[in-house]
Amino acid sequence: MTTMTDSDLEMLITQASALTESEMVTRALSRDVLLPHTGSTAVLITLDNGHDHAKPNVLGPRSLAALNAAVDAALLRDDVAAIAVTGKPFILAAGADLTGVPKITERSQGETIARIGHAVFDKLHSAPVPTFAFINGLALGGGLELALHCHYRTVSAAAAGIGLPECFLGMLPGWGGAYLLPNLIGPDAAVTVIIENPLNQNRMLTGPQAFALGVADALFDGADFLERSLDWAGQVVAGTLTVQRREIDRGEAWDAAVARGKEFVDQKVSGAAPGPYRALELISAARTAERADAFAAEDAALADLLVSPELRSTLYAFDLVQKRARRPAGAPEGALARPVTRVGIVGAGLMAGQLALLFVRQLQVPVIMSDLDTDRVQRGLGYVHAEIDSLLGRGRISADQAHRWKGLVSGTTSHQDFAGCDFVLEAVFEELETKKQVFAAIEQHVSDTCVLATNTSSLSVTAMAADLRHPERVLGFHFFNPVAVLPLLELVRGESTDDASVATALAVAKALRKNAVLVKDAPAFVVNRLLTRWIGEVSRAVDEGTPIAVADSALRSLGLPLPPFVLLQLVGPAIGLHVAETLQAAFGDRFTVSPNLKALVAAKRPGIYDWTSEGKPYVSEQTQQLFVTGDQPSTREEVRLRVLSALAEEIGLMLAEGVVAAPMDIDLCMILGAGWPFHLGGITPYLDREGISEKVVGRTFLPPGVASLA
């Protein structure tokens, strides 16, 4: 490849360093070691930022400069038989330092960063002596790419967190990964690592998995990983051990792998996020590309992406999930939280069963479920036991653990048995009077400070608490279905709810490993209100005469997880109708109660769609006949604009009403509770950049630079 001169590299590093003034520099500590089996010296470079494993090494410009200097120094010597790179305990490197990315305003700045990485790492490839990476732990993104440039790699069986997560963050492995990995492990496995894993909740590899895929040439136990790695490296250098790598199919399999990746990405983001598509182009080209050309293409792709709006939205969303989700806005002092050592669940239906299981698994305290009669209680307990048995059967938990959990869950038909509970959650029929009665009955038996929580999705928490002796301990604790999967918990503060109860509920949420967002007691809170408005607008278009297929695919270009009518079908038309009616009653006609939806519910249809034997949705003759539609069809684009405008309007109103503290909380709710994608930033960054917010509410929701190019 066209090698960059040292002075050019130095200049680029100086330029890039200006973006990360407060870079936590990862030092590259060189030490001579006697390489076993050779009698010669190897230079062992340790990446170490001087902090413990809680602050992983990252590679900013100054860190790359340090590595560059270390490699240069080793290459200048003629007594060095090999160069090896490893990391401080448990960490190789967590990738590029992203703190400077928000400061990038021009494409050339991104290209500079890409070129620095290539120039430094390539020295490990072009070195005249063998180079090794000993992947001792976390190796993500640039950390793994550094290793890929080396001639050989070992990996610790104890390592976790190995991968190329760039596509998860709207970027791509642009420091060599997109070219080197497919050429090392083959295109199909590379598509798994570069595309599929990042887009599947950012899945990562363990050491043994990385070894099995061929990412590393040797796998050694954690106990003496570095010793064995150096011993192995010595044998390689001495020529007594020959490294075997698998043959890569460079024929049709290459195209097939890329096509598989394309299909997967389409299904995940429907063309809405450029990162994975650009990555696929590079993987495709990696089959025949020259190294230098491939790296130049990576530079260009990374440079484009680093100034793309999707990337800015993604980084904004990632930051929300990493930080704001862990420290909810408006949270009271954590020290106010009361201990929760016994939990009551009112109701033993399916939702209650899921909740009981979650509490038992995560809190590991006694959980008591109640229902009206013994049969229902037994069914609820039966569900929990069956789920525990299933975990046991799949080897996910030990028999002892299963015994412990089963012993923790019990059932009753008497509210008396809630005595001693610190936290009671009701999941009974969604009707205000019923819930009020339940709380009033329970209040007779629990302490004055026991939190009474409701899993209501649309009823007023304040109204529910109104007639209790201690309304200050009532709050909403709204989970999303499926409970085990969606991380959001809308924590609803009623008018009388006190700080200690909120703090207790937040502590419980954290122990349940859910992300709580504090919301005001307003109809349907955040997620259901926006989803209902969204589905309502699409339904309205259909009622007016827009073909179902056109309306349902109008927002396809956003890359949402599900089209609106498919979501409606999952929720169930009856529940959808109920929430729509509630919201129409609360807010008036901007929430539609579609007559066609009513007809669907009346006919007891499970939804608009039926499914073909191949799993494709279609609208059956029978359903079609239920629909009465007008003669004013809209185009797909018209529907899109209408729906987005409705969402912008609703968000503007919610912020004005103080339903949440800030637009960031709306986005967090939609990401964690509805699975809306990072590349939209949840939703407000997308509405801002499409100009919808400006048109509908007269301003952008977020200031420039927060989720967009500054």
Add this chain to the structure above:
Amino acid sequence: MARESREVVFVDGVRTPFGKAGSLYAETRADDLVVNCIRELMRRHPQLPAERIDEVAIAATTQIGDQGLTIGRTAALLAGLPRSVPGYSIDRMCAGAMTAVTSVASGIAFGAYDVAIAGGVEHMGRHPMGEAVDPNPRIVAEKLVDPSALVMGSTAENLHDRFPAITRDRADAFAVLSQQRVAAAYRHGVIQESLVTVATRSAELGWGLATADEPPRPGTTKEALASLKTPFRPHGRVTPGNAAGLNDGATAALVAAEDTAAELGLPAAMRLVSFAFAGVDPEVMGVGPIPATERALRLAGLSVDDLGAFEINEAFAVQVLAFLDHFGIDDSDGRVNPYGGAIALGHPLASSGVRLMIHLARTFREHPEVRYGLTTMCIGLGMGGSVIWENPHHRDAGSPVPSALPVQPKGGAQ
């Protein structure tokens, strides 16, 4: 129930390179040193199924921190041995690893074990001798033991007092010999074959790799030693040059019933003949090897003349010389510590017993004409430990001892 005692063999021993306290292993954990040794033993003997190990006995003098938590058990777990393999800790100061070997050997002879791992560790950098000790005030109040008995260097000076014929000059000369013998052994690859490399952590320098002992000073001369100060007494005789230093290191050995070793195809490097521990005045703990050896010889039915090889720990040159004088052996006798000893290599207290055995096993391999050998060491608080081994490479190995009658005990040693 009728019970037959079983023969016990030393299969193999390995060790980490020894470091100077506060240097090579300053940021490396003691338990990790042991783990490296155990794993190396398992790697060297793949024919031994890990679940066949019946015990892991690891010695440490200071059993706190990374040498605490029942290190025999934790090291076994950390080394990845099956959870079914038990382990425990041992403390007999300097003779920890030696006691680990004799303890598991006793268990094997009794039929309780087939195969065991025995070893020791001392990270004197992390755990200086005497760390967190709390001597009973009666020791001073009732003059049970002279306070000098708790300072090993002072006991060595006391030993010079007892044996005036052992001069500083002789001690220094022996120290030079030890350095020369270690240097020669390194030149011939003798030392290296028992070492397992250790990754050494340093927050400031990055990872390194320990591949050789740190303490040896190959060019040491008598002149240089003569200039050293005597830290334990003004104008005394004991110097850092004629004593072992403060060191970090670990050792481990595979010990097995002879029949089990044969069954599994494990090599026998040495065959256990007898062992003995003996108490002496704590103020002159260095004479401990003398009565211990006499007792071991008596138990074996052997005389000192039957011993063709000696591995005596060099805690202090004076203590080796006292032993040699007692048995009438010349200071520079080639049968004694032929590959050097602790003065050059270092003496990480509880680990050294197995280091002596590793050297004796090597001598046995090199010298099939030697039938019996001795490993012996002095022990703090006034003790000595001795183990007599038979060379399986000798043509008469396994047949009855040369003299049919027990040898008469010699006169008192103290």
